[in-house]
Amino acid sequence: MATHRFDVLGLGNAIVDVIAPVDDDFLIKAQLRKGAMQLVDEAQAQSLYDAMGATTIVSGGSAANTIAGLASFGGKGAFVGKVRADEAGHAFAHDIKAAGVHFSTPPASAGPATARCLVLVTPDGQRTMNTFLGACQNLTCDDIDADDVSASKILYLEGYLWDPPAAKKAFIEAARIAHDAGRRVALTLSDVFCVDRHQQEFLRLIREGVVDILFANESELHALYETADFDAALVALRQEKILAAVTRSEKGAIVVKGQETHEVPAAPIDKLIDTTGAGDLFAAGFLTGFTQGQALDRCARLGALAASEIIQHFGARPEIRLAQLAEQSDYLQML
Amino acid sequence: MATHRFDVLGLGNAIVDVIAPVDDDFLIKAQLRKGAMQLVDEAQAQSLYDAMGATTIVSGGSAANTIAGLASFGGKGAFVGKVRADEAGHAFAHDIKAAGVHFSTPPASAGPATARCLVLVTPDGQRTMNTFLGACQNLTCDDIDADDVSASKILYLEGYLWDPPAAKKAFIEAARIAHDAGRRVALTLSDVFCVDRHQQEFLRLIREGVVDILFANESELHALYETADFDAALVALRQEKILAAVTRSEKGAIVVKGQETHEVPAAPIDKLIDTTGAGDLFAAGFLTGFTQGQALDRCARLGALAASEIIQHFGARPEIRLAQLAEQSDYLQML
Numbered sequence: 001m002a003t004h005r006f007d008v009l010g011l012g013n014a015i016v017d018v019i020a021p022v023d024d025d026f027l028i029k030a031q032l033r034k035g036a037m038q039l040v041d042e043a044q045a046q047s048l049y050d051a052m053g054a055t056t057i058v059s060g061g062s063a064a065n066t067i068a069g070l071a072s073f074g075g076k077g078a079f080v081g082k083v084r085a086d087e088a089g090h091a092f093a094h095d096i097k098a099a100g101v102h103f104s105t106p107p108a109s110a111g112p113a114t115a116r117c118l119v120l121v122t123p124d125g126q127r128t129m130n131t132f133l134g135a136c137q138n139l140t141c142d143d144i145d146a147d148d149v150s151a152s153k154i155l156y157l158e159g160y161l162w163d164p165p166a167a168k169k170a171f172i173e174a175a176r177i178a179h180d181a182g183r184r185v186a187l188t189l190s191d192v193f194c195v196d197r198h199q200q201e202f203l204r205l206i207r208e209g210v211v212d213i214l215f216a217n218e219s220e221l222h223a224l225y226e227t228a229d230f231d232a233a234l235v236a237l238r239q240e241k242i243l244a245a246v247t248r249s250e251k252g253a254i255v256v257k258g259q260e261t262h263e264v265p266a267a268p269i270d271k272l273i274d275t276t277g278a279g280d281l282f283a284a285g286f287l288t289g290f291t292q293g294q295a296l297d298r299c300a301r302l303g304a305l306a307a308s309e310i311i312q313h314f315g316a317r318p319e320i321r322l323a324q325l326a327e328q329s330d331y332l333q334m335l
Numbered sequence: 336m337a338t339h340r341f342d343v344l345g346l347g348n349a350i351v352d353v354i355a356p357v358d359d360d361f362l363i364k365a366q367l368r369k370g371a372m373q374l375v376d377e378a379q380a381q382s383l384y385d386a387m388g389a390t391t392i393v394s395g396g397s398a399a400n401t402i403a404g405l406a407s408f409g410g411k412g413a414f415v416g417k418v419r420a421d422e423a424g425h426a427f428a429h430d431i432k433a434a435g436v437h438f439s440t441p442p443a444s445a446g447p448a449t450a451r452c453l454v455l456v457t458p459d460g461q462r463t464m465n466t467f468l469g470a471c472q473n474l475t476c477d478d479i480d481a482d483d484v485s486a487s488k489i490l491y492l493e494g495y496l497w498d499p500p501a502a503k504k505a506f507i508e509a510a511r512i513a514h515d516a517g518r519r520v521a522l523t524l525s526d527v528f529c530v531d532r533h534q535q536e537f538l539r540l541i542r543e544g545v546v547d548i549l550f551a552n553e554s555e556l557h558a559l560y561e562t563a564d565f566d567a568a569l570v571a572l573r574q575e576k577i578l579a580a581v582t583r584s585e586k587g588a589i590v591v592k593g594q595e596t597h598e599v600p601a602a603p604i605d606k607l608i609d610t611t612g613a614g615d616l617f618a619a620g621f622l623t624g625f626t627q628g629q630a631l632d633r634c635a636r637l638g639a640l641a642a643s644e645i646i647q648h649f650g651a652r653p654e655i656r657l658a659q660l661a662e663q664s665d666y667l668q669m670l
């Protein structure tokens with residue numbers, strides 16, 4: 001394999017998270033489905049923001065969180081995503097670069113504002129997300145740097161990219177470049193409703209060899225295979241010619257590759273605060289291990305460890321260095 | 336006394352906090368004094384921001400934090416402070432209104448951006464603050480609504496207002512209106528270096544009857560009376576014709592009024608994360624009790640309780656309802 005500059009290049013929606021705690025009544029009154037990500041237009045976003053309590057603003061975006069997590073583990077990461085040249089866009093760019101990630105996608109100088117995700121966190125730690133895609137809709141094939149993609153061991157794509165139409169083309173183009181360079185392509189299914197919106201296309205990506213590695217949680221897997229039975233979904237998954245990691249919240253994670261299976265328990269936590277980013281950070285840990293050639297069960301434990309850090313505070317970017325957490329972790333020593 | 340609309344009206348710099356964890360080396364390299372607030376110009380702020388890690392953005396401002404805390408206890412608060420009509424300014428206005436505080440100061444449509452405080456938090460939980468005053472410099476007497484001031488039991492002023500020259504006049508004007516309406520005026524000394532900058536003027540405010548209630552921490556009191564001896568500072572303080580509450584970090588707080596003294600221990604915490612806002616929230620709790628006519632030792636305990644909540648997370652606005660915390664607190668039951 002040729003030399004590489006990056007372990008993982010992530011392509012995703014560049015989003016700033018605007019987080020507030022709410023009670024369950026708030027979700028009911030606003031008719032929001034708890035735990036889901038729904039797309040909202042600018043007017044809906046404004047009206048929801050007006051109704052929310054005081055917020056905490058941190059950079060987010062699913063693939064961006066994953067790459068920031070990888071960098072926190074000491075991995076070499078790059079990110080491609082579109083912001084506008086506004087205050088939120090500057091903050092997004094600052095934060096991902098400050099995390100040690102290569103980020104050079106030019107910001108849009110006009111058009112809709114940098115994307116916002118209004119994250120409503122209920123007392124049970126569940127997050128309900130409302131995304132105004134904004135500038136993400138301006139991500140196109142022109143933003144894909146073929147050299148960067150070719151120079152990355154893994155191209156990591158988020159399912160959410162299937163929402164803004166132009167980004168879908170950038171997704172396909174990036175995957176083609178990666179495969180031409182002999183690299184691997186990973187996809188996260190992102191969200192159960194995202195799978196509902198794009199189920200047939202996601203299955204086609206997996207079956208036509210566009211995707212080599214799949215990340216999903218239990219509900220997303222159920223939605224992908226249209227079954228409420230986890231074992232039935234796993235049987236279907238084993239028949240795809242891919243490596244797949246499925247996260248199951250407090251039940252841990254399971255990695256399957258044909259008939260090969262690795263199960264790991266969840267990493268212990270003190271207190272669940274906000275589940276935002278649990279899946280993103282699982283992927284960060286897993287890909288860190290995977291690009292270092294580590295065993296799949298250790299990859300999964302690195303994922304579970306990163307997820308355990310992120311769910312103990314607001315926001316989906318690590319607050320401590322994950323490399324240090326990994327060094328000190330009893331959970332990893334259990335292997 | 337005439338009817339009132341507000342328990343406390345706060346006048347202060349309207350600031351958005353941009354927070355990042357740093358190690359001690361960062362402070363040394365940037366030649367910053369740990370634990371202090373220093374004023375920076377726009378270029379310095381930009382260069383410091385570029386060097387900082389990924390940030391968490393929350394509304395701040397000393398008096399604004401106090402009033403938000405008072406509202407979280409269920410008190411009726413109003414705030415006067417100047418932002419520009421930019422993204423940060425909108426966020427500030429949203430957050431303080433979302434906290435239940437009356438806020439109607441018109442934003443500046445031109446001039447410098449909304450004020451930012453770059454808050455660097457070291458592993459010991461100490462915060463080092465770097466404030467770009469921006470739009471705060473445009474706060475003037477025109478922003479003081481005489482009806483609102485007259486309709487508030489207490490006018491609460493931050494010492495930091497002495498930094499932007501026009502705000503100083505607004506401070507004096509507001510105090511005059513409050514006293515004309517038979518209300519009381521409270522001042523927080525804000526920061527030890529702020530006291531160094533304005534020591535003589537602060538003493539004059541206290542001695543000429545502009546200030547009735549004083550909030551200070553130990554170091555600010557030392558700076559005010561130019562002594563390293565706490566007991567000597569207390570002797571000097573007792574000679575002023577004011578009510579004073581002095582916070583002493585983990586040593587608790589002491590309230591003095593002439594020869595009358597009330598000492599309370601610090602409220603217990605699990606883990607110190609970020610001391611930003613400890614003094615602001617002490618004032619919030621104290622003023623909540625005071626405007627309800629509660630005993631001074633209970634006022635001080637309410638203050639210490641609020642401070643204990645704020646230092647256990649990033650940011651200086653409460654993350655839980657302080658009214659609820661007070662209801663469930665063993666620390667308050669110790670009285």
